[in-house]
Amino acid sequence: MSSLSIPVALERDNVNDESVVLVRWLADHGAMVEADALLAEIETSKANIEVHSPAAGYLNHHFAAGEDVPVSEPIATITSEAPASGPFLKKGANTSTAAVIAEAEDTPKKGPSAPLQMPSREPIPVTAGLAAEFTAVTAYRQRFSPLAVKMMREHGLTEKDFAGKSAVRKQDILDFLNPAAAKPSPAPAYGDAAPRAAAAASPLPTQPYEEIKLSKAKRREGMNLAAGVSNAVQSAVAVTCVTTGLQRAIAKRKIDGNSSAVMLYEVSRLLRKYPAFNSTYRDGMRLEYKQVNVGFAMDDGRGLKVAVVPNADTLSLAEITTQMRELTEAYLDDKLTTAQIANGTFTISDLSSMGISGFFPLISENQGAILGVGAEQFIPGHQYGWYELVLTFDHQLGDGRTAALFLNDLKDRMKAYESTLQELQEEMSCSRCMRSVAELREKDQHLLQSSVPNQYLCSVCLTGY
Amino acid sequence: MPALLPEPRLLEKALGIRMFEQRLLKLFSEGRLFGTVHTCIGQEWTGVALAEHLTPGDVIFSNHRCHGHYLARTGNYEGLFAEIMGREAGICRGRGGSQHICDGNVFSNGIQGGIVPVASGIAYAKRLRGTGDIAVVFVGDGTLGEGALYETLNIASAWGIPVMVVLENNLYAQSTSQKQTLSGDIEARAQAFGIRTLRADTWDPLQLIETMGQAVDYVRSETRPLFLRVDTYRLMAHSKSDDDREKAEVESYWERDLVHRAAKDFPEIMGPIEARLLATLDAAVERAETSPLSNTLEQVHEEPVASWTETIFLGGERMVNRIYAGLRAALERDERVVMLGEDIEGPYGGAFKATKDLSLLFPGRVRNTPISELAITGITNGLALAGMKPVLEVMFGDFIMLASDQILNHAAKFEYMYGGQVKTPLVLRTPMGGMRGYGPTHSQSLEKHLLGIPGTRVLALHQRFDPATVYERLLSDEVEQKPTLVIENKVLYGEKASPDAVEGYKWFHSGHSFPLSYMRSESKPDATVVCYGGMLPSVEQAVDRLFTEHDLVIEVVCVMQLYPLQKAAMLPLLQHSGRALLVEEGHGFCGFTAELMASFAELDRGLKMRRLYSHPQHIPSAKPLELAVLPNVERVIKEVLELVR
Structure with missing residues (x-):
């Protein structure tokens, strides 16, 4: 009575996931399913994935909807004969707790019940659990x-x-x-000890509460942020940018892209100049990324996602705009792939659409800085308003001064989009003598950009009379 | 041609040996037996002559050319055929073959020289027990080049060991003529040790038998060694085709050979004998070949560990006193226990004072030996083989390689190659280790060279399990009887033996005969250190500091039985923390920790492991440099921090 049995295995779409959540079954236990039929939906930390049947046959559930499933475990089997009784036959004892333990125990099984894998013919007796064996006759000295x-x-x-x-x-x-x-x-976690260490938590509250299990994605997000926080010595600087309306100006200039795309475009250029913010810290070393992959955070209420524009510093504004549009559409359709959210080296968090004036963004895992963009604030009736740019950076990699230079650079660059070249030049003045471009023109002098300090100097102040 | 022909019974023995060996050569050419055979054709009369005078309790220890000595005494053609043909019915179950036999108080081994002290040890056991039995060891003139012979002649004479050395002088060592390698006089060698010598030859068998009788009587009645030179000639090649001697020379000896000439001159006597022998040999070969070929692989099973117990014993005494206590208890309990060693007699009582006054308390059972590590190990071997429980102290472990032939080629192999008929429960105690400023040749940890020899056991004492218990067990009948090397690390002699653990920890030991010790905490450990012997004090100090200075809980597994490895019992202890530092004092290349690491990696690839061992150089005498070369507390701490980082 050997019946054919094919496991329905999960593809390990994300090395960070040891387990996934089985969201719902789309075919009943015991049901006859066709090959490639839709069986279930699972939630990984990155996306929801559909599971299809590897063959035609009877479906035999191994887990209930809502359970955590270790990635290494098949969620079901397809058999040539209908299952004899109710679901979870094979995994009767495998409650969600058991799955969590399996996850925590890491690949090599360590524990009383774990049989030893022996390569040789020598029989090695399985030893009983450690805890049970070591009963001391005398007391330990604490x-x-x-x-x-x-x-x-x-x-x-x-x-x-x-x-x-x-x-x-x-x-x-x-x-x-x-x-x-x-x-x-x-189990001892080699390599990713940081997020666990960061989880060092406070005592449970005494007020009445209800336990709400966080979604897989939220937990993953938390781990990512905790990892970033625990690895970095976070510091932040902010700059207030006076504006006449950046978004409006950009729209008026008829260039490809909105203010977010322009911001990403300019940031990606600046990161080549300020590599300290396109790096991460490890063991006394600054790991400077060779690519500039700028992520931008999105959250329309379905969960925070950071989509990444790879090699942004090599792309034109139009290309960036196109990519951001595609990524946003994918997000809205829930179709962001792992590749589209992986390997960011810097992140922009733009909360301007939420009307937020200022905030403190958190550095993501394996990154060294994050830019927060606040909303434009206008006092009704006034031509000028302002918005905030905040750079949170890892003080192990950069310092406040460099961060300030970065932000001022960015501010200047953004400012440029608000003025025509003519307008811009008229507004500029020598940082030392404060003479405007118009005044200088009268004296047959001109304005020069100096790198240190990163300002404009007139030819008079620069060379003397 | 002598005036008298030996009686037909003796002619039949000699001819039987010759026809047996001729049959072996025939079987070999037919592909019906394994390996090679060394024939004694031309030398048969030594064995025949000796067999005339031995009593059943006497022992013969022979060499690679042993068929004649065995057959003359036992007449067991069939058993020897089966043995050489690799059959289960062989006298050693097909394991020993032509050169390694053990039956009817006849032993042989294929190592030149080493059998002399072993035979002397057997004879010494006979003397200690007062049985009146003797041992006879056969050597060739080639063996005159081996130091083991002279070391043993010295001791045999000094101690009055009833051993007879029969030198079959056939003029050639394999193909090398004695003229190229031998100086001085053969008998004068033995005479220099005050040993009586006699001389005979195989061309006059009746004279040989008579001389042999005199020799045996002398050894038995005087309880003295005797050296008998028997001139003879090997009429066939050393082995088979390796014969470069002059044809005329070989032919001249055929003419002198009595068995050969009797066949020609007295066909009416020899004809019926030959016919009878032919039938006997035919039948013996036929029966031997019905037995299945030897086909059993040795099964090695790790001793299961039933339980772990908290280690409790009355501590406070120094290690050296606990060693003494264990040895003394064994001497008191069992008369078979004897001790040999360099400088071990009281009042000196050993270089490290482990035997103190034992020689005074147990007269004759605790003896000083000459500085002859090879011979005294061989004699210890023989004592063990003869049913004693001998303990040998080698003053420094550095000298143990001088005795390695006795460990590797004799003690370790006897039980197996003699088909499980014997046990060799010798105990070899020796101090190893440095940190005393003794310099390159008195500070080493050489045990790794003696680990992994099948049939042996290697223990390393440490201060967290009572050494007295170890020796009492080792010298009892409760544990498996096999050759055991016990490492006593020098720095431990002065340490207090006690079950005291680092504060916050507790020592447990496994249920093995020679247990693992495990320093356990009730908290989940960050890592585990595995060590043995003299490294334990440094490791304990490191564990203490790692807790106070680095907030780490480190458990310790201290191994006593280095071989065979108790890896199944150790593995869960290491898996408990998932990280292990493996520490040894000796060199790491092919060392104990290398073996441990490989074994654990085979069982669990998830374990994170590092090793710590001596800097790969010789040990200097300058103490600060010595301490830098050897693993120390600082290095243990550094490696643990690397491990948990």
């Missing part, structure tokens, strides 16, 4: 690391709180303060 003592003092904890722990260090205090995070204890 001991606290200096760091632990300090933290205990801060949190008002006593030695009794750590009964059953003989050597108490920082991690044990953190586990005590946040028991939920401590169980199951995460």
